[in-house]
Amino acid sequence: MQTNITRPKWHHPGRRLMPDFDTVLNTFAMWVLAFLWALPLLYAIWTAFHPAAYETRFVLTAPLTLDNFVKAWEAAPFARYFFNTVILVTLILICQFILCTLAAFAFARFKFPGSSILFTLVLLQLLVMPDILIVENYKTIRALGLVDTIVAIGLPYIASGFGIFLLRQTFMTIPKELDEAARVEGASFLSLLWNVYIPLAKPTYLAYGLVSVSHHWNNFLWPLIITNSVETRPVTVGLSVFSAIDAGLEWSVINAATLMTSGPLLIAFLLFQRQFVQSFMRAGIR
Amino acid sequence: MLHRREWVYGWLFLSPALLFLFAFTHYPALNTIISSFFSTPKGRRPAKFIGPENYQTLLQDEVFWKVLENNFWFAVGTIPISVALALAMALWVNSQLKGKTMARVAYFAPTVLPLIAVANIWLFFYTPGFGLIDQLRSGLFGLPAINLLGNPDTVLGAMIVVAIWKEAGFFMIFYLAALQSIPPVLKEAADIEGAGNFYYLRKVVIPLLMPTTLFVSVNAVINSFRLVDHIFVMTEGGPDNASSLLLFYIYETAFQYWQTGYAATLTVVMLLLLSVLAIGQFFLFDRKIHYR
Known part of the structure; x- marks a missing residue:
């Protein structure tokens, strides 16, 4: 008009x-x-x-x-570091999707005593992140005998308060008539979740996935604490070990290594920058 | 009957997430408080209850106060500038200006980089005599080399610049989302009334963005405590603890000096600060948000 x-x-x-x-x-x-x-x-x-x-x-x-890239690649086991990081972010993402989906569905669709208190406790993680509880989490991981494993890097992050919150918000917007229809046909809660809720929440999963992958690809402090061998170190820790060597490395080689470690994310971002920005936006709207 | 079933299913669906959430967030948070009243276990000697001794040490620990002061200035230096820049970036990227897509890529790219990589890149800038800053200084103005990271007076400022560069683009995203939810009718109305762009921005846009500003600020405060990766690469807290932040000091205490009891006490301070700041900011902004 x-x-x-x-x-x-x-x-x-x-x-x-x-x-x-x-x-x-x-x-x-x-x-x-x-x-x-x-x-x-x-x-x-x-x-x-x-x-x-x-x-x-x-x-x-x-x-x-x-x-410079060749020199950097040969000077440190970057192939292994990349492998570790890929395993790590995949593991975290899969576990986060499963745990957060189930929890978000429970908060969005079931009425049960204590749900609002529990939801507040979930939101508390947005403020008190595992990142700052390094001392106690290290004790827990040591007690479990998991120090210096890839699993240990991921464990504190797989129940993500942010993920639960984001998916719950999405699930709440799905009209209840849809699941009543499915219930009448005798579908179980799990098939309802799988056939109705998850397909409808695809954009949220994509957004959350991008945020989660880039966050854990870039995470440093906790992996630094909990790993101490080439077999478990992610690229960020590998890069810091590499650039800390006093072997008189040229800056151009260090910069090549730096670009290499952030390369996959950076290229993905340049190719899909619109989706990236939109995903971060979607994840940020509360 | 159905209610009972929902009850059971609710807990069933929730339990895996809650198990991990409690194990790695709530339990450690509570245990931090308990550990802060115990000594550090050494060898065969288990931790023993020592009451408020760790807290007395804390009050007399000069490094702790230094680090706290650093964190305060780091937050004060980083947050207002990065939030203001984020707003400017979002307004530009959301407008019809030429080249806004390129600008958006440039603003957002640092967000995708690991902080550890960011630190490596900036370290090269700051290298005395050789880095880009000194090359420019001597090349253009004939000034002598300066060691920004080696001087206690300038090191924190140098870190603040890095943090702003890394974070502003991230905060821009939230403003961008908020800007796109402002109905265009408001702009049309303002145009009809003959309100200038700046007036419209000041009286309509910024008040409408207040909830976003609150959200971004809370995040910025949390980040100023949480992000310490760059310290490992650039300065290791030095010189003379001039660039150390609270979480870095916690790391040093726990994993380099192995004083886990005292590290727990430091973590309690961190938890307290985060809660107080979050609550405080909420009340501070509350009045202005209801403006709309």
């Missing part, structure tokens, strides 16, 4: 064609900030793809090379 409201007289229609001062200023500021924000990353990319001699010399004729 076109707006038929007559514009006030002072609003000359011709003004729209010329970009006004306000727009120019805003565009300029947006670009300056974007440039500043991109600079560190572009710089890391520059050093990683050029020989060490060009670390601080910016000439367009500088030869491109993959040597």
Whole structure:
């Protein structure tokens, strides 16, 4: 529908064609900030793809090379680190999906005594995260005999208060008529969940999945504490071990390793940046 | 009958998640408080009850106060700037300006990087004599090399810059979501009334974004306590604890000096601070939010 409201007289229609001062200023500021924000990353990319001699010399004729990546790959067991991280994030994601789905369904659809208190306790995890309870969680993992295992890195995170909350919100929006229809046909709760709720909540799963994978791919402190061997270390810890060696590593090699570890996420982000941003937005709306 | 069944199913569906939630969040949180009244077990000597001794140590621990002060300045330096920048970024990215897609990519990319990688990238910037900052200083202005990370007066500021760079784009997302939920009718009405862009922003948009600002601020506060990865790479807390933060000090106490009893006491302080700040912020913002 076109707006038929007559514009006030002072609003000359011709003004729209010329970009006004306000727009120019805003565009300029947006670009300056974007440039500043991109600079560190572009710089890391520059050093990683050029020989060490060009670390601080910016000439367009500088030869491109993959040597730095080769050197980094050979200097530390990055293949193993990547393998560990992939196993870790997959394990966490699967467990989170199962546990959070069941719990969210219970909160969204069942009436039982204590549900509101329990839900408050779930939300408490948004404030008191496992990240800060490292001392006690280490004791627990040691008592379970799981120190230096990949499972131990994931355990504190698999019952995610955030995931439960997000899925519950989604499940609540699904009309009850749908599950009553299914119930009449004699479907069990589990098949109801599987055939009605989960398919309808797909966008939420995608959003939560992206947030969870990027969070656990990037997690550092807890994996650092609980692992101490090549067989269990994720890439973040591997990278810190690698760059802490006093072997006089060139910056270009360290930057190559840095880009390598964040590479998969960064490439995924550049390819699917719209979905990424929308997923984070969806996960952020409360 | 049906109610009884729902009751059982509810608990059945909930129990796996609750088991892990209690085991790794609630139990450790409570146990932290108990452990803070016990000594650190050493070898065959088990932990023994020592009352408030750890808390007395805490009050006299200069490093603790230093770290707390650092955390305060780190939060004060990081939060307002990153929230304000996030709002500006969201307004720009949500507008019709040329190149907004590129800008969105640039703003959001640091969010996808591991903090440990971010620290590596910035460490190179800060390297005295060789890093980009010093290259620019000597190349453009002929200034001598400076060691930003080696000087107790500048190290925290250098860390704050890194944190802002990493976080602003993340907070932008929340503002973007909120901006897109503002009905366009409001802008049309403002245009008809002849209200300028800045007036509309100040009187309509920012008040409507207040709940988001609250949410983002609470998150920013939590993050200022939670994110310490960069310290491991850039400074290890130095020089002279000038860049150490509370969680990093907890890590050092527990896993380098193995003083787990005292580390529990430090964690109690962290838990208290988080609760107080969350509650406080809630009440502080409450009045302004009802503006709408």
